[in-house]
Amino acid sequence: MTQAVLSQSRLSVYEAVTQKIVAAIEEGVGTYKTPWHTGGSAIMLPTNAATHAEYRGINVVALWAEAISRNYANGLWASYKQWQSLGAQVRQGERGALIVFYKRAELTPAESADEAATELRFFARASWVFNVAQVDGYAPILPEARNEVERIAEAEAFVNATEARIAHGYGMACYRRKLDLIEMPHAECFIGSGTSSPTEAYYATLLHELTHWSGAEHRLNREFGKRYGDDRYAMEELVAELGAAFMCAAFGIALEPRPDHAAYVASWIKVLGRDNRAIFTAASKAQDAFEHLAYLATRNETPSDT
Secondary structure (H helix, E strand, O other): OHHHHHHHHHHHHHHHHHHHHHHHHHHOOOOOOOOEOOOOEOOOOOEEOOOOOEOOOHHHHHHHHHHHHOOOOEOEEEOHHHHHHOOOEEOOOOOOEEEEEEEEEEOOHHHOOOHHHOOEEEEEEEEEEEEHHHEEOOOOOOOOOOOOOOOOHHHHHHHHHHOOOEEEOOOOOEEEOOOOEEEEOOHHHEOOEOOEOHHHHHHHHHHHHHHHHHOOOOOOOOOOOOOOOOHHHHHHHHHHHHHHHHHHHHOOOOOOOOHHHHHHHHHHHHHOOOOOOHHHHHHHHHHHHHHHHHHHHHHHOOHHHO
8 A cells, every 4th residue: 555655656746746736826825724623722712611711811811821831732721620520630730820810799888988889899819720631531522513524544544554643632733742742633623624625624634744743853853943933844834734735645635736735835935935945845855754654654564454
């Protein structure tokens, strides 16, 4: 399986996909949108898991800062007791995030000179909340799928054979380099877009993160950016998206590069100052990534798979 895909990719996929994405960018592309439900993402408004209410004011900033500093990919938070009410348990040793809430209290007549002018006072209270990443036993209610993701056996076998660690159930897709872990939303969360099916969106996202995974120090040792939006970060995103496009084409998931690929690539080329050479440099690194993944998959195949 893997050798056949790799041979096909060497013949045509890399160059053809790259040229088609370049052509799409030159014609003009729209704005890239994430192809999954984003309600739980850490970049969205932090939300209480028990009440479903969005946090407000300074608590939004505080919880965003906590999510970023601790690499939480989901924006669901709740107090210790609230998690227990949901059948979940905060893990031992986890540190809560400080928030402030205001409790309303009315003055008694004795405290007010004029009973008709009774005032409302608000007292600030500190509370600690925990992210969903800090608890065990929480089963989120998933949004109803608009269309089910169809499993593609060849792509599944390829991904599994690389032995990449992949965990589903997160609010966004990302590769955690320090953990060497790919985090993905549940397949049921993928809604696709106007130009792709949920199936195409799911596998394009998974293969994008798998391309990131290939760049770890003990694999291809690509240099990731130090912060979001810098040149190296932008280049790595180009590599990952082109790698996803190559593999989608090789596995027949999307025979033509989707406009979503072109829109995503175009967004990062802007960061690089519209450097027309960037996409071809990234394509070369994406080709290396695909071939390395194919090597890993071939090496790890069992005799019954060949």
